[in-house]
Amino acid sequence: MRRGRVKRGAGRALGVAALTAALATQVAALSQAAGELDTAGSIGFDLRWFPDEAAQPVQDESSVASATFEPELRWRGAERRHQLDLALFARWDEVDDERSHVDVREASYRYVGNRLEVLAGVSRVFWGVTESRHLVDVINQTDAVEDIDEEDKLGQPMLRLALSRDWGRLELYTLFGARERTFPGRRGRLRPPLPVEATRPRYEASRGDDRIDWALRWSRSVGAFDLGLATFHGTAREPQFALGPEGRTLVPVYAVTRQYSVDAQWTLGAWLLKLEAMTRSGQGETFGAAVAGFERTLFQVGGSGADLGLLLELLWDGRGATAPPTLYDEDTFLGLRLALNDIQDTEILAGVIVDHDDGSRVAVVEASRRLGSRFVLSLDVRHFAGVDPGSDLAAVERDGFANLRLAWHW
C-alpha cells in the first residue's frame, strides 16, 4: 500500500464545488423556464455536555458549542421528468477543527423515465432495515465526526441506473472515487487514544482514492416480505489502522473489498421481523456479520393516542483481528420508542446495547419535539458503562455526553 495523495482529495472537493456552482447556475436558469424550484433547509445550534473529565488534558472541554447550516435547493421539471437536487452541509465546532467541516451531501441530476431512472452526481443512498446497526448500508462514507451512530453520511459521486420491473427493482451503481471517513481531531472527544490522520490515509488500490467502484442491488416486496440482495466491490468504507510515522498518530488504511449482503423484513401485523447479514473479503480473512431482531408496536397505549414500540436486536460479527475494529462482536440491543402522535410530533427513543462478552453497555436516548411550526428541540444522550479496560470502548468510556439542539427550519 502506498500513501494516499492529499492533493487529490482537495482536487475532488474543487471538482464538486465546480459541479455545485454549475448546477446552481443551471437551476437558476431553468427556474426561469419551466418547472418548480423549491428551497428548504435548517440552521441548528448544539450544546454538548460531557460530564466526565476527558482521558487526555488536550480534550478536556466539558461543554462544546457548535452550529450547523444545511441549505437545500430542488428543481423539478415539467411532469417531474428532469430533476436537480442540491443539499449542502456545514458544521462549525468551537473546539474541534476536524468537526468543523463542509460537505456536499447532494448535487445531482435525475432523469425519470418509464420504469427507469438515471441519477448522476453526488448523492446519498440508504440500504437496510435494522435500527441498532446499519450493516449493509455501504454506498456512502460515514461522517463520523457528527455522531457515533453511523447515520450521518458524506455525499458520494455516482452514476446510478435503476430499473423497475415485475421481478423487482434493480439498481446498478458506478461509484467515482472513495471518500475518507471523518474522525475527531486532537482536541475532540470520542476518538482513539492516538489522533487519527483522517486526511492522510493509505489506499490499497493502485489508483488511491480515484478508483472506480461498483455496486448492484435487487429489491422486491412480495406481500408481507421486503427483500434486498446487494453486492459492493470497491474501497472499504470502514478503514483499518496503522501507526503513523513517529507512532504518535493513527493512519487509516482503506483496503479493496468485496461485500455481499441481504436485508429482509417480514411485516406480520404489529410485528416487524428484521434481518441484515453480510460477508466481506479483503480485510484479512473473509468474515460475516449479522443483525436480526424485531420491532413490536403497541398502539394507543393506555387509551392515549401514543404508540409504543419495543425493539430487540441481536448483533453478531465474526471479523478477525486484522479487520477494522467493531464494537458489535456479540451484542444485544434493547429499545423503546414512544411516539405521542401529537401536534408537536413528540418522539422518544431509548435503548441500550449490551456486549455479551464483557457486559459493557452503550446507552442511547434520542428525544425530539417541534416548538411552534419552525423550531425543533432535541436531546441526544450517549453513555458508556461497565467498560472493560482492554476493550475498544475503553478509549471513549469517559466521552458519554448529552447534546441539546435547537434547529430552525424553513
Next chain:
Amino acid sequence: MSLRPSDPFARRPAARTPAALLAALALALPTAAPAETPEERGYAVAARSDRSDRGFADSSVSLEMVLRNKAGREARRTLHIRTLEVADESLGNLSLVVFEDPPDVAGTALLSHAKILESDDQWLYLPSLKRVKRISSVNKSGPFVGSELAFEDFTALELEKFSYRYLREEACGELTCDVIERTPRYEHSGYSKQVAWIDQKVHQVRKVDFYDRKGTLLKTLTMDDYREYEGGFWRAHELRMVNHISGKSTDLLYSDYVFGQGLGEDDFSTGALERLR
C-alpha cells in the same frame, strides 16, 4: 371510505357482489323488486354513492389541515396527495401522501397499497436518512399527524369494509339525505359504528357520526363545498372533523385537484419515494 368521494385516499369500489347486483336491480326496477330489508337498502345507498366515483383513473390534490385545540389554538399541515385507481377489483387503490409543511418534516412520505379486508401495505420515507421503512398498518385508529382524523378515516371507507343498515330519510341543508348506519367489518377498527348522511341528488356523503368501541358518539365529520369535475366526479373541498370528547377539531381544505394525469404503478413504488419533493 367514509371521506369518499372527496377523500383522495378513496379506494376503487370492490367487486360487485350478488347483493350489489340485487340492489342495483332493485333500484332499476323498484316496482318489480321484492321488498327490501333495511340492510339491502342501506347497502344500495352506499353502493350508489361509491359507484359515482368509478373510473377517475388517478388524482392529485393539495390538502391543508388546520388542527385546533379546545382553546382555539391552531397548527397547520400541508400535504400533497396522489391516488391511483387500481383496475383489479380485488385490490385497493394506491396512494402517496407527501408532507410539505411544517418544514422539518417536508419530504416525508407515506405510500399505501390498500387492501379490502386485510391490513394495507405501507411504507414510510424519511428524507433525513433517505430511508424507506415498511411499517405496520394493522392499527389505523390512532391520530394521524396529531389531527382528529385517524388513518382509518382516510382509508377504511371501502364499500365492502362495512355492513350497512338503512335508518331513515332526513333533510340535510337544502338537500334530502338517506341516513345509513355502517358497521366496520375490519376487526381492528377503532369504531363500533358510523352513521352517514348521503344526499339523494348527487349521492355524496354530507356528514358522518363516528361511535367509539364503547358505543359513545366520538366525532362528527361534515363535508362541504362539493364541486363536480370532468367525468362527473364530485369532490368536497371543505371538511371538518369535530371531536366531541376532547373539544378539538381539524379542518381539511382541499385545493388544485387534477385528474387523469397518466400516473402509473411505478409512481407508487418504494423506489419513487426519494424523488417526490
